[in-house]
Amino acid sequence: MRVIVIGGVAGGMSAATRLRRLDESAEIVVLEQGSYVSYANCGLPYYVGGEIEDRAELLLHTPESLTARFRLDVRTQHEAIAVDRAARRVEVMDHRSGVLVELEYDVLVLAAGASANPLSAADIPVHTLRTVDDVDAIDALLPRDGSATALVVGGGYIGIEATENLVRRGVPTTLVHRGPHVLATLDPELAVLVEAELRANGVELRTSTEIESVDRGEVRLSDGELLRPRLIVNASGATPNTGLARAAGLRLGANGGIAVDAQNRTSDPHVYAVGDGVEKIGLDGEDALVAMAGLANRHGRTAADVIAGRPERNSPALGTTVVRVFGLTAASLGWSEGRLQRAGRPYRAVHTHPMSHAAYFPGAERMALKLLIDPADDAILGAQAVGGAGVDKRIDVLAVAMAGGITASGLARLELAYAPQYGQAKDPINQLGYVADNVRTGTTATVQWHELPALQRDGAAVVDVRSDAERASGAIPGALGIPLDELRERLDELPDGPVVVYCQVGQRGHTAARLLVQHGVDARNLDGGYRTWSAGRAAELAASETMEAR
């Protein structure tokens, strides 16, 4: 059996190595158009910034090491030009010799990844940040003395990583993002935390902004600003590499990626496809383009298993993601509130702001956590977190809970490891479960930050149950202040009619709402408290200001 793999990095090489372990006798040829295989795509930005010092660290394997260990026939600078499915033949251009060769296969694995969406910027060098060659080029272009500036286009996670690393390298950097907020997997009230961190670290962030024109080294942005960057990094998104597949008549999916089944088989049973080039199984079984290293690696292994006759199958992709943004970590999985709204799907949202570990132990850091819940069955639909320590842990826990079918309320019962350095006796995840359960059971009705204006218009009073000192440092306009610990004694100060209570994060508000409801007041708690409300307001303001500036 001869197996040809096109693309020699995450998905392709994972397929090749696993297949060798399963089948010592197969002939396995890996074609890679670039000069390197098995490199750490995800590490590339950090070599630009110098956090990864040794370039060799980026290269996990060489063709030689892969031959020695796995008897793979790895051919770099070999580009697959065309696939003849009828003849089961790949046409290959050897860029070293310039010779075109034809290779027959029994099984073909397409793992060609994705390419940056094109960005034409005339006379300033536009670079992508996707390959070792890319970082070499950026490295060569940029002095380390702060004399050059850069423009990064696209505030997704690659754009943010590029920005962070350019700043780290001493390059003043402007980050231009088309949408109103960076990191599309986050809802606005979490994305603004990331935006604040970018700005606090000197990034010139321009949201709702695009490049309008480039002329003789000068870039004009859609907000009128003029820049003269030495370098433009194009991180404006990527498109599946489907040229070969399309030309060969393979079926594509709803979003333009190669269509595959749960075993990574394409519409041709002799052809498999994995990685950024293919559609994944979405949360509802729909086609979904989720371009993540973990999925590419795992699905490469799935393809190998299936080729070797094993019954492996992929599960739906949650789209779990995490990115470091200077001192912050931002992570998410599943549906966002925005996506749920656009899909017209009912949901419940819960916001909390817990500490990463016991507040009494030094070093605890606060995070913002958000959970999205299916009101029909209490299932977890998605989650987001932005903060310091412990964010990645909580998102992982939620990803496993979601995969394991644990309900939102069921989070309360999870028995997570607790010592003061690591969590809390009631872990943030347990508390999330408590809050979700209180909403589910109607124990405390909540109001989302974006629902407050309408309620106020309808006559609801807003009561701030924080301390006077907290209120003095920022409050919701028009709120009546009665600290929680005085509430029982000051019930008569409340106006008639519905009341929305709030505190800093929602916790005292919950106790206040319980108290009031039992005293006959129609009280609801502002979910996530002042923190979520003010983040949501900041997000709205930022979006409307950039709209006005246009």
Add this chain to the structure above:
Amino acid sequence: MRVIVIGGVAGGMSAATRLRRLDESAEIVVLEQGSYVSYANCGLPYYVGGEIEDRAELLLHTPESLTARFRLDVRTQHEAIAVDRAARRVEVMDHRSGVLVELEYDVLVLAAGASANPLSAADIPVHTLRTVDDVDAIDALLPRDGSATALVVGGGYIGIEATENLVRRGVPTTLVHRGPHVLATLDPELAVLVEAELRANGVELRTSTEIESVDRGEVRLSDGELLRPRLIVNASGATPNTGLARAAGLRLGANGGIAVDAQNRTSDPHVYAVGDGVEKIGLDGEDALVAMAGLANRHGRTAADVIAGRPERNSPALGTTVVRVFGLTAASLGWSEGRLQRAGRPYRAVHTHPMSHAAYFPGAERMALKLLIDPADDAILGAQAVGGAGVDKRIDVLAVAMAGGITASGLARLELAYAPQYGQAKDPINQLGYVADNVRTGTTATVQWHELPALQRDGAAVVDVRSDAERASGAIPGALGIPLDELRERLDELPDGPVVVYCQVGQRGHTAARLLVQHGVDARNLDGGYRTWSAGRAAELAASETMEAR
């Protein structure tokens, strides 16, 4: 309704506060024999060591703050002396006034915790480390100039925390542990990693050792050693406080804790019990004494829910635990291999030694991971981890997977958050799943470290597939060295008959085993590689040396 809660810390106060939120009108009296309520038991050791500097940090609430917020009637220095169930009456000694009072209840909640097992040591002060008063006493006794030495009895997690903090305070400390290895929830080959860390930080660790006698300030250990400690900390285990319950004729469980149902109801429907004093639901539904803050807090809340007429129920306790040991983190959940063996229960074990995050990104730390699996249905039975960063995260993920019924092989499909600072494209948890799946499917048969001697006696050859350099720095006696990358070319050097291959952690061994099996060799892989084998051997040696020394 009058509810009396006996014990005003983790379980008791959680019951009281939740009950207030559910029932504004109940009269809630909390009796606490000590001077403080709602203190951070788990933080106490770190105040001794100085990491928590401000004593006030230990006190989460005061009676006053609890009255203001929750209208609780909190009475400190009030000891419950007896319970008259027929009359629904508690006899209470007010230690401030010396007056005995009687209080009637509709519902009683027992949350009296546990007490240190007694340790009689004649004329040297013996302290426990369980209350604020305890740490005040230890603090007062110890100079900070290194002139006093201490002896800690018991190498469970409280004993280890006490030891770490005494060392941090500059007090040379001997830790005496009766069993062959510290931290009973860990199997020996993981416990030795903790023991090495203790020794590396200057702790005089004596395992398989007890106090034999104490005479005029001099302690004689069972190994003959003589010590003159200023302080003895008794951390030799704790026993549920069941005096009141027993005298009142409440049913006790198999391990001497108060018996309760899944709603924390005792054998008297008017009496609930929570926390360290009660039996939990074990992994197989059996009685189990699991004394953890998370369970105490959560079950306190359960009791409140049930008292208020809600349908809350507890799930079985996994016994998830974590402790910091100087630079290491040690964590575990569920069954250990030792416990499974003692129960005669079949299991599969998997050991790995992954990096906390991508090896190419600075700061990755290696951990030892162990998974225990039910061979009948691939269910996760337990897990252990010792290492640096990311240990708590992996144990939490495994705890959720176990709670969610995700199988060992299913770990391979979990979609965990990956960026190079946080994990790996194939996270350690995914790899654990792959290894488990390979064992389950017979893809690679493995050998446990403790099974090797018998196999060698039966004639199996041992082949070391690491590099020459690795082999030079320590290898299994009698092993034949053939580096993995040369294995295909040197097959003829292998002896006839069964072969056990090994590498450093098991990963190359797996590839080697796959290769050999397909070339007709009866090959198995040493699970966890040289690291696990040498840790296991060290554990055996340590245990047998202390046996010989006696």
